[in-house]
Amino acid sequence: VEISFEKAFHLNPFEAEAHSLEKKERRKARRFKRKAESDNRIGPLEFKRSTFNLITPEKLFEQYPDYELYLYQELKSFFEVKSPSSFTVNRVVKLPITHEPGVASNYYLLLVMKREPEYMTNEVWFLGRQEPGEPPPQGFDKKGYTDFQLENLQKTPHPEKGDLLGTINGLDQIPQEESGSVKYIIYQYFQGGSNPKAALRDSELDIIVPVAHQNYSVYYTLVFHPAAGNKVNVTVRRIGKKGVEMPDTESLDIGRVIDFPATGDAAALKAWLKKRYPGVATQGEDVSTIKMSANLQLRQKAGTVDWFKDNYKIYVIQDEKAAKSRLKSATSKKSAATHAGLKSFAENELKFLELSLQTMRPAVLKKLEYTYVIRQTESINSKGEKENWAGHAFHSGGSKYTVVIYDGAFKTSADFLFSGGGQGVHSMDIGTLTHELGHIVSYKSGLLKKFNKFVKDNNIDPITAYAGTKPEMEFFPEAFELYHTDPEWLQTNHPLLFNWFDALSKTGKPPK
Ligand SMILES: [Zn+2]
Numbered sequence: 001v002e003i004s005f006e007k008a009f010h011l012n013p014f015e016a017e018a019h020s021l022e023k024k025e026r027r028k029a030r031r032f033k034r035k036a037e038s039d040n041r042i043g044p045l046e047f048k049r050s051t052f053n054l055i056t057p058e059k060l061f062e063q064y065p066d067y068e069l070y071l072y073q074e075l076k077s078f079f080e081v082k083s084p085s086s087f088t089v090n091r092v093v094k095l096p097i098t099h100e101p102g103v104a105s106n107y108y109l110l111l112v113m114k115r116e117p118e119y120m121t122n123e124v125w126f127l128g129r130q131e132p133g134e135p136p137p138q139g140f141d142k143k144g145y146t147d148f149q150l151e152n153l154q155k156t157p158h159p160e161k162g163d164l165l166g167t168i169n170g171l172d173q174i175p176q177e178e179s180g181s182v183k184y185i186i187y188q189y190f191q192g193g194s195n196p197k198a199a200l201r202d203s204e205l206d207i208i209v210p211v212a213h214q215n216y217s218v219y220y221t222l223v224f225h226p227a228a229g230n231k232v233n234v235t236v237r238r239i240g241k242k243g244v245e246m247p248d249t250e251s252l253d254i255g256r257v258i259d260f261p262a263t264g265d266a267a268a269l270k271a272w273l274k275k276r277y278p279g280v281a282t283q284g285e286d287v288s289t290i291k292m293s294a295n296l297q298l299r300q301k302a303g304t305v306d307w308f309k310d311n312y313k314i315y316v317i318q319d320e321k322a323a324k325s326r327l328k329s330a331t332s333k334k335s336a337a338t339h340a341g342l343k344s345f346a347e348n349e350l351k352f353l354e355l356s357l358q359t360m361r362p363a364v365l366k367k368l369e370y371t372y373v374i375r376q377t378e379s380i381n382s383k384g385e386k387e388n389w390a391g392h393a394f395h396s397g398g399s400k401y402t403v404v405i406y407d408g409a410f411k412t413s414a415d416f417l418f419s420g421g422g423q424g425v426h427s428m429d430i431g432t433l434t435h436e437l438g439h440i441v442s443y444k445s446g447l448l449k450k451f452n453k454f455v456k457d458n459n460i461d462p463i464t465a466y467a468g469t470k471p472e473m474e475f476f477p478e479a480f481e482l483y484h485t486d487p488e489w490l491q492t493n494h495p496l497l498f499n500w501f502d503a504l505s506k507t508g509k510p511p512k
Contacts, residue, residue: 029069166231249427279310303347313369318344330400341377359484363508393439438480
C-alpha cells in the first residue's frame, strides 16, 4: 500500500464501511491486534471515551467482533506504508448496526492514525448514529474530521506552546466546498505540522489552498493572533481563486504591472508603455490590440538578456568569462575559488526578475539602471567553502553595482505560498530578487543612511527575523521587499515604513 499524506487527505470520508471479515482476513487482523497490544511501536486502539455517548467500545465489539478487527486491518495497512515515513490519516468508518431483526442503522467512527518514522499512534472517535432513512449525523456532511481535530485543539493545550486554538473568524464568508481545506490548513499550521515548535502564532500566512475534491486552488490569507485566555484566534480572508479571480502568480501580463493604466484609452496606454517598456514596440490602435501585442513581446522576450537591457538598462551576464571578470572587478569575490558554479539564468528564472521589476515604479527602476546580474549555483567563499545564501548584492568602485543570484533563490515554497493580497498576488520566487535589488537601491543617494536614521528616530524594530540579524544592512532590503511584494501587509502592520517606501517608490526620495 502506497498512501501519501495528500492522498489520505483527499479520501472520501464515507468510503470505509466496516463489514464481517473472511476467515483469512480475520486471522491476519487478530495477529496484528495481538502485535499492537504487545508492541509499543503501534499501540492498541485508543478510544476517545468521552465521545462514546451512545455505546461503549466494549459493548459495540462484543456484538460486532469483526468491526474491531476491521479497524485493526485499517491500522495495519497504514502501519505498513513505507513512504512517507510520517503522516496523519483520518478515516471515517461507517458501521452498519442491526438493533432488532429488520431494523438497521449506522454508527460512524473516526479513526485518526498518526504515523511517525518509529511508531504509529491512533485515536478512535465516536461521531454519531444515523437512523434508517435518515441522513448521516446532523451536520456531519459539513462537519468533517478536521472539525473534530480543531475542536480538540480548542480543548487541549498545544504541546509546545501550551495555548489553545480560539475562535476562527471568517469561515462563514467562504464557499462551503473550500472550508474543509482551509480548516485543515489552520489545523496544520496551528499544530506546526511535524514540528510543533514551528507552530504559527501572531503571524500572517499567505497560502495557496488546493481545494479537496475540486480541481482548483484559492489564495487565502490566514492571520493568527494571540487573544485573551491564552488563546490564538484565526481570521480567514479569501483573496480569490487562482488563475480566475486572481492571476496565477507566475503569469506574464502587463496588466499586472504596478500603475498599469487600467482605465485609460489607447493614447494613455501607448504613453505608459513607451515610458515603462521602452524596449517594446507598440502595435495597434485600440487598447486590446496594443495590450495583446505588448503581452506577446513580454512573453517572448522576458527570458532574454536583451529584454532587461532594452527595458531597464539592467545587464544580465550569461557568459562565464564575463561573469568572472565582473566579479573580480566589482565585488569581493576576487579569487578563482569563489567563481565555482557560475552559470547562466534559465529563461524561467529571468521571468521572475521581470515579475520582481513589475512591482516597482519608474523612480525606483531608475536606481537599478546599470546593475549587473550574475547567476551562480551557490555562494563560495575565498577558502572554497559553500555558503548558505540565496543572493548577494555588491557595490564597489563608486558606481559598480552587481547582484549574484544562487539556486536557493528559487522554488523555496512557491508552490503553496504566495505574497500579497487583494491588490496583487506574487510568487515567492521573486522574494530574493526583490531583496537583492533593494540592497542596490539602498546604496543610491545615501538612502541606506537616511533609512537607518528614520527607523532609529522612530524606534522601529526590525520587522523580519532576517532584518534583525544585521539591521543596519538588512532592514532596508527586507522592508523594500515587503513594500513591493505585500504592500497591504506593510501598510496595515507598519504604516510608517509603508509611507517611507511609498514616497521613495513614487518620487525616488524618502518623505520629508
Ligand atoms: Zn541582504
